[in-house]
Amino acid sequence: xxxxxxxxxxxxxxxxxxxxxxxxxxxxxxxxxxxxxxxxxxxxxxxxxxxxxxxxxxxxxxxxxxxxxxxxxxxxxxxxxxxxxxxxxxxxxxxxxxxxxxxxxxxxxxxxxxxxxxxxxxxxxxxxxxxxxxxxxxxxxxxxxxxxxxxxxxxxxxxxxxxxxxxxxxxxxxxxxxxxxxxxxxxxxxxxxxxxxxxxxxxxxxxxxxxxxxxxxxxxxxxxxxxxxxxxxxxxxxxxxxxxxxxxxxxxxxxxxxxxxxxxxxxxxxxxxxxxxxxxxxxxxxxxxxxxxxxxxxxxxxxxxxxxxxxxxxxxxxxx
Amino acid sequence: xxxxxxxxxxxxxxxxxxxxxxxxxxxxxxxxxxxxxxxxxxxxxxxxxxxxxxxxxxxxxxxxxxxxxxxxxxxxxxxxxxxxxxxxxxxxxxxxxxxxxxxxxxxxxxxxxxxxxxxxxxxxxxxxxxxxxxxxxxxxxxxxxxxxxxxxxxxxxxxxxxxxxxxxxxxxxxxxxxxxxxxxxxxxxxxxxxxxxxxxxxxxx
Ligand code: FES
Numbered sequence: 011x012x013x014x015x016x017x018x019x020x021x022x023x024x025x026x027x028x029x030x031x032x033x034x035x036x037x038x039x040x041x042x043x044x045x046x047x048x049x050x051x052x053x054x055x056x057x058x059x060x061x062x063x064x065x066x067x068x069x070x071x072x073x074x075x076x077x078x079x080x081x082x083x084x085x086x087x088x089x090x091x092x093x094x095x096x097x098x099x100x101x102x103x104x105x106x107x108x109x110x111x112x113x114x115x116x117x118x119x120x121x122x123x124x125x126x127x128x129x130x131x132x133x134x135x136x137x138x139x140x141x142x143x144x145x146x147x148x149x150x151x152x153x154x155x156x157x158x159x160x161x162x163x164x165x166x167x168x169x170x171x172x173x174x175x176x177x178x179x180x181x182x183x184x185x186x187x188x189x190x191x192x193x194x195x196x197x198x199x200x201x202x203x204x205x206x207x208x209x210x211x212x213x214x215x216x217x218x219x220x221x222x223x224x225x226x227x228x229x230x231x232x233x234x235x236x237x238x239x240x241x242x243x244x245x246x247x248x249x250x251x252x253x254x255x256x257x258x259x260x261x262x263x264x265x266x267x268x269x270x271x272x273x274x275x276x277x278x279x280x281x282x283x284x285x286x287x288x289x290x291x292x293x294x295x296x297x298x299x300x301x302x303x304x305x306x307x308x309x310x311x312x313x314x315x316x317x318x319x320x321x322x323x324x325x326x327x328x329x330x
Numbered sequence: 331x332x333x334x335x336x337x338x339x340x341x342x343x344x345x346x347x348x349x350x351x352x353x354x355x356x357x358x359x360x361x362x363x364x365x366x367x368x369x370x371x372x373x374x375x376x377x378x379x380x381x382x383x384x385x386x387x388x389x390x391x392x393x394x395x396x397x398x399x400x401x402x403x404x405x406x407x408x409x410x411x412x413x414x415x416x417x418x419x420x421x422x423x424x425x426x427x428x429x430x431x432x433x434x435x436x437x438x439x440x441x442x443x444x445x446x447x448x449x450x451x452x453x454x455x456x457x458x459x460x461x462x463x464x465x466x467x468x469x470x471x472x473x474x475x476x477x478x479x480x481x482x483x484x485x486x487x488x489x490x491x492x493x494x495x496x497x498x499x500x501x502x503x504x505x506x507x508x509x510x511x512x513x514x515x516x517x518x519x520x521x522x523x524x525x526x527x528x529x530x531x532x533x534x535x
Binding site: 119121122123124194195196197198199200201202203221222223224225226227228 | 352353354355428431432433434435436453454455456457458459461462
C-alpha cells in the first residue's frame with residue numbers, strides 16, 4: 011500500500027499551547043514502543059473528516075529517543091483546507107488514529123562543526139526534536155527563533171531555560187528582526203544552516219545565504235506545502251483507464267486516490283519525490299508547486315508532483 | 331598550460347573542472363606545481379580581481395615534478411601568500427587557517443591529485459561540503475596510493491603495478507578513490523600466484 015507501513019495509535023493528550031497552537035501526543039494502541047526516529051522527521055497524520063480523507067504531514071517535536079510516544083504541534087489555520095481545523099476541533103484524547111512511519115527530509119548533517127537553526131512560528135517543531143537529539147549525542151547549535159509575539163511564540167520559555175544563550179528570540183510585534191547578514195557572516199567554516207518557517211522567511215534566508223557565498227549543500231530547509239487551491243480540472247489516468255475531476259480544495263493526488271487508484275506518496279508536501287508522475291500528454295499549463303523537481307524538469311513539463319501541483323488547460327494525461 | 335584529460339573511468343573517480351571566481355567574503359587558494367597556472371587563469375576570468383585579491387590567501391608548494399612557480403603567484407598580490415616546501419608542510423598551515431575561517435569563504439584547489447585530495451580532506455573535516463570545493467587538475471598525474479593490505483600510503487606513484495613502500499606487496503593501482511583518505515586504492519596483484527607480476531607500466535607522469 012502507498013505511503014508505507016502505518017502506525018496504529020491512540021491520542022494520549024491534547025494540550026492547548028496558546029491561542030493558535032495545540033500539542034498532540036500519540037501512543038501505540040497495544041502499548042508496544044513506537045519506532046525511534048531522528049530529529050527533523052515528520053509523520054503523516056490520517057484524518058477521517060466526516061467522510062473526507064485528509065493526510066497532513068507534521069514534524070515530530072518530541073525526543074527522538076522517547077519511544078513511549080510521539081508529539082506534534084498543530085497551528086490552527088482558518089484559511090487552510092481543513093486538516094488543522096479538524097485536529098483542533100475533533101481530535102480528543104482516547105481517539106484512535108493512524109500515522110505514517112517517521113520520514114526525515116530535514117536531518118542534521120552529522121559532519122558539521124556547528125548547526126545554525128532559524129525558525130519562524132510553528133516552524134520551531136522539527137528543531138525541538140533536533141535539539142533534544144543534539145543534547146544526547148553532543149553537537150554545537152545556535153537557534154534563532156522568530157514569532158509574531160510573546161504569546162504566540164510556542165515553547166520559548168522551555169527553550170530559554172534549557173539552553174540559555176544558545177537560544178535567541180525575536181518578536182515581530184516588538185520590532186525585533188534577525189540580523190541575518192552578520193549572523194551568517196560570523197559562522198565558523200563548516201557550519202550548516204537549517205531553516206523552517208513561512209515561505210517568505212525561507213526565501214529570505216536561502217537567498218541571503220547564497221549571496222554571501224554559502225554553498226547550497228550547507229543550507230537545509232523544510233517547508234510542507236499545503237496543496238493549495240485552484241480551479242477545477244480534469245486528468246486522465248492512462249494506466250488505470252480512469253478520468254478524475256480535481257476539485258478546488260482537493261489535490262490531484264487526493265482525486266486519484268478517491269478514484270480508487272493506489273498512487274505512491276510519502277510526504278504529501280512536495281518535498282520527498284515519492285509521488286512523481288510522468289505526463290504523457292499536456293495541452294495546457296502545469297502549475298508546479300513542489301520543491302522536488304528541478305527548474306529544468308518543471309520547464310520540460312514531462313513530470314508532475316500530484317500531491318501539490320495542479321493543472322490549467324484542456325487535456326492532461328498521466329501515466330498512472 | 332594544457333589542462334589534464336583523464337581516460338574514461340569508474341563513476342566514483344574524482345573529476346575536475348576549471349576554477350571560477352565565486353562571490354565570497356574570503357578566498358582560500360591552495361595550489362602546487364602547475365596549479366599556479368590555474369590560479370592565474372582564475373584571476374584573469376574574475377570580474378573584479380582586485381576585490382578578490384584583497385581577501386585572498388594563496389598557499390603554494392612546488393609540484394612532485396619540481397615545478398615551482400611561487401614567484402608567479404607571489405606577484406599576483408594576494409593579501410596573503412605562503413610558500414611551503416612540500417604538501418606535507420603545507421597541511422598544518424591550512425588547518426590553522428581553517429580554524430579562523432568563516433562561512434562565506436570560497437575554496438579553490440589547483441594542481442596534482444595529491445594536493446587536491448589532501449587539501450580537500452582538511453576542508454571537509456570542518457563539515458564543509460566537498461561538492462562546494464572547486465578543484466582543477468594541472469600538472470603531474472602521479473598518484474597517492476593506499477595499500478589496502480597494510481594501509482600504508484605511497485606518494486607519487488608512477489607505475490602500475492608498483493611495490494608498496496611499506497609492506498613491499500606488488501600493488502595494482504585502481505581508480506577507486508577514497509576521499510576520506512585522499513588516496514587511490516592499491517590491491518595486491520599476485521595474491522593468487524605469488525611472483526607472477528606483470529611488467530610495470532608508467533601510467534602516471
Ligand atoms: S508525496 Fe512527497 S513530493 Fe509528493
